[in-house]
Amino acid sequence: MSNQQLPEHPDFLWRNPEPKSSYDAVIVGGGGHGLATAYFLAKNHGMTNIAVLEKGWLAGGNMARNTTIIRSNYLWDESAAIYEHALKLWEVLPEELEYDFLFSQRGVMNLAHTLGDVRESIRRVGANKLNGVDAEWLEPDQVKELCPILNISDNIRYPVMGATYQPRAGIAKHDHVAWAFARKCDELGVDIIQNCEVTGFVKDGNRVVGVKTNRGTINTEKVGLCAAGHSSVLAEMAGFRLPIQSHPLQALVSELHEPVHPTVVMSNHVHVYVSQAHKGELVMGAGVDSYNGYGQRGSFHVIEHQMAAAVELFPIFARAHVLRTWGGIVDTTLDASPIVGTTPVENMFVNCGWGTGGFKGTPAAGLTFAHTIATGTPHELNRPFALERFETGALIDEHGAAAVAH
């Protein structure tokens, strides 16, 4: 566990400018993905006359609500490529952004509880290795060695039969990641405009030429949507549909404890994922609520279910108290893979569908989406994640394949 202190930072990391009447590009959504996109547009493509519009406060949506897990152990080649690229960026970003957001590569373990899990896990370890992703298969005693508080006895409903392990995976301080990107964006000249809600789009034929907001109309040549759970709402304003369903996803933290949990443990089968934050909270999440929802809250039985799983796997958690629970709105696709690319509207681009796993993809989403916006064509890494795959049938089905329900 790290005893590192979070860095002190100045009172203001970015300006709060009034929106200008026009920009070369407008990014809708001031969360991690929107800020990363703006950063890479400015840094890699020299587009600095751009704005990020955020309807609330900066990084107050899913960027503030996720469980901060970063990993790249996906089964399929397309996913491994983009998530591994993201992980490589995570490894250099603290230096590049000159901001230590405590990226802690403490490893991520994905438990196997059934023979089917074991076979799937070993297959995935092999696939990961072929794709240059670090991965190991652990037997139960090795699981215990790495995470002593895990119950590996066989007297529980779903005993631990082993785990995959990615040593380079880990967690980071999500708020600080957003602030790091925001500060660099601001330095590069990007306008970050909070409390600016998009209410519609101005189109010339099928080409977007402006964004209507509660703070006036902003002319722009290009629009990039980074609105996660609200992507469908924006697409509808622009006149097209997305194969997205928005669901509540909840997470929770315990009160602070001394360091007991040295890594990140995820279990797909009993369904909980747990890490311990730098300050000492146990951070847990699980699956989405079944129904469509925009309410940023879910049902309590979902939390009860994940707590039952957590307590069985980690008996010492039984007396920990829940400090806080919350929900975000995640944008799920039917193949559990993101959509990054062009849209039926000219000069409008979309980055969405990251579902329950968008945080880890932040740097790669930003890099590839910026490339797509700047050049009008996808980056090699996001080409397979085009909207068209739902027509061609070239789905990237990570649903059963990803290390955890996703």
Next chain:
Amino acid sequence: MLLISCPNCGSRDETEFHYGGQAHVPYPENPSGLNDREWAEFLFYRDNTKGIFAERWLHSTGCRQWFNMLRDTVTYDIQSIYPMGAPRPDKAAAAPESGTASTAADSTTTGSAAPSIAATSITSTSTAPSTAPSTTQSGTTAPEGATK
């Protein structure tokens, strides 16, 4: 936890139910005539309404019957529960003489501009729901949920 009034069993906890997604999505009338875009629409594209949403639920640990619900996806308030095959109650009231046509408007033309994806798919998706509910309504055995 939602408290859901099953039309057959009365009020029960949400944990007894299974969610079935958007209601009023009929199987294509002419499946062999659909192009890839239209199949994509049927298989993968569903409304993702922020506000009042018509959706299907199954009382899976009770009577095991499907039913439809109007629910606000922001407040989660349940506004109405109605049988499979019946038109949306709110849209039916707004357009009493052709309540079934409203599902087409709901699914394809809520945006101010017409969706710019291939025009063929618009016509086909808007004709399909507008005709199909009336078919299922008159049919006695096959509400649209029966195929799921």
